[in-house]
Amino acid sequence: MECTDHPKQKTAYLTFDDGPSENTAKILEILDLYEVKATFFVVGSGGETERDLYKQIVKRGHEIGLHSYTHDYATMYSSVDLFIEDLEKLEKAVDESIGFIPSIYRFPGGSANQVSQKHGGSSLMARLKKEIEKRGYLFFDWNVDSGDTKSYLVDFDQIIETVLKSTISKENAIILMHDAPVKTTTVQALPEIILGLKKQGFRFDILTPDSFRCQF
Ligand SMILES: [Zn+2]
Numbered sequence: 001m002e003c004t005d006h007p008k009q010k011t012a013y014l015t016f017d018d019g020p021s022e023n024t025a026k027i028l029e030i031l032d033l034y035e036v037k038a039t040f041f042v043v044g045s046g047g048e049t050e051r052d053l054y055k056q057i058v059k060r061g062h063e064i065g066l067h068s069y070t071h072d073y074a075t076m077y078s079s080v081d082l083f084i085e086d087l088e089k090l091e092k093a094v095d096e097s098i099g100f101i102p103s104i105y106r107f108p109g110g111s112a113n114q115v116s117q118k119h120g121g122s123s124l125m126a127r128l129k130k131e132i133e134k135r136g137y138l139f140f141d142w143n144v145d146s147g148d149t150k151s152y153l154v155d156f157d158q159i160i161e162t163v164l165k166s167t168i169s170k171e172n173a174i175i176l177m178h179d180a181p182v183k184t185t186t187v188q189a190l191p192e193i194i195l196g197l198k199k200q201g202f203r204f205d206i207l208t209p210d211s212f213r214c215q216f
Pocket residue numbers: 017018067071108109
């Protein structure tokens with residue numbers, strides 16, 4: 001991506017964490033319908049059906065990033081070794097499915113999460129960030145939280161409003177959403193989120209290691 005391609009245009013990065021799930025197919029359908037590409041930070045704990053969806057994500061032109069194999073804070077954030085063990089398990093599962101290991105990563109809970117302190121101490125996250133970078137990953141947090149995990153099932157109108165209120169003041173919006181079985185209202189909200197972002201003047205892009213050389 002050349003910086004000169006879109007020097008001033010506002011850019012939205014739709015990101016879906018915790019999938020694939022039984023909602024992934026619906027999310028992919030909506031993205032195709034609106035001709036929008038997104039980024040999926042995947043987990044590894046699903047079954048064969050879920051793993052098959054890694055391929056669909058890639059095949060349909062979306063970006064795949066790693067998130068966690070287990071997403072179990074108490075284990076993965078208890079030590080560097082257990083974090084790596086979890087990561088390598090996910091690398092293997094994804095590689096076996098799509099034939100390569102992605103180069104982007106998102107920490108469960110974000111890179112500024114508090115929960116890792118509880119399990120692994122106050123210096124753990126700094127060590128994990130170094131480890132992730134050493135292994136060639138670029139990690140991404142978000143600057144727009146859709147709020148879809150605030151409760152078990154957040155009303156879809158609320159999700160739309162939360163996203164569009166937060167993006168209106170931004171030039172680049174990395175939007176956190178969840179691809180999980182229970183998060184059906186996130187799927188419901190997606191078409192209006194896309195339309196609303198378009199109305200606000202956003203173009204859409206995927207997150208890659210090159211994304212922010214020119215964006216920020
Ligand atoms: Zn997550």
